[in-house]
Amino acid sequence: MPYPELMVRPMREDLVRIGVRELRTAEDVRAFFADAAGASMIVINSVCGCAAGMARPAVALALQHAKKPDHVVTVFAGQDTEATAAVRGRFPELPPSSPSIIIMKDGQLVDYIARHRIEGRSAHDIAKDMTEVFDEIC
Amino acid sequence: MGTFHDHLGEWHGVTIAMQTRDGTIYVGRCHEVNEHVVVMHDADHHHDGDGGMNTADYLKKAGRWGVFKKHDHLVLECAQVAWIKPLNQF
Secondary structure: OOOOHHHHHHHHHHHHOOOOEEOOOHHHHHHHHHOOOOEEEEEEEOOOHHHHHHHHHHHHHHOOOOOOOOEEEEEEOOOOHHHHHHHHHHOOOOOOOOOEEEEEEOOEEEEEEOHHHOOOOOHHHHHHHHHHHHHHHO | OOOOOHHHOOOOOOEEEEEEOOOOEEEEEEEEEOOOEEEEEEEEEEOOOHHHOOHHHHHHHHHHHOOOOOEEEEEEEHHHEEEEEEHHHO
């Protein structure tokens, strides 16, 4: 069951205010993938503590890097359920995980940072994982 | 490591890999470790050779991509457990 929107709004805004575009519906996701040429990053946001303490700060750090994806979008697991399912439906080979981060080039999977690669690590270290991929594909 | 629920043990909320004394590997999100049991959510299990993969290769793949759950909840006696490690060590 989704949490009250009032509670999750600050968690959305953590990403929106740094330029990450929210995909709230399955149609938003379909439209994104139809025009996902170049490098893209999808942040699967979550209410859990490691999203607040590590994943979202890591995304903010990574987006300060010199090279960054052409498109950076987010869906909110457990809140925008159809949009999240639509993203996961594009990558059936990936075990569902939230928070998590998908990095793509021209719609093809390049890296997947699942929750276990976020837990217990610093935002700086997680951002480094992202920016190393950015350097390769952006 | 862990979260705000200290009474559930240091592994609460952490995705762990665990081997039991019969050699089975379990991977999932730890809910609680107490003096009696380990409680996991969204867990997978693997026996050496399952799916043509040995234990080392399974752990390496799980550490890279995660796992698809076979169990919503799993409770194992601590006496059965050989070791527990964070999955992100693999």
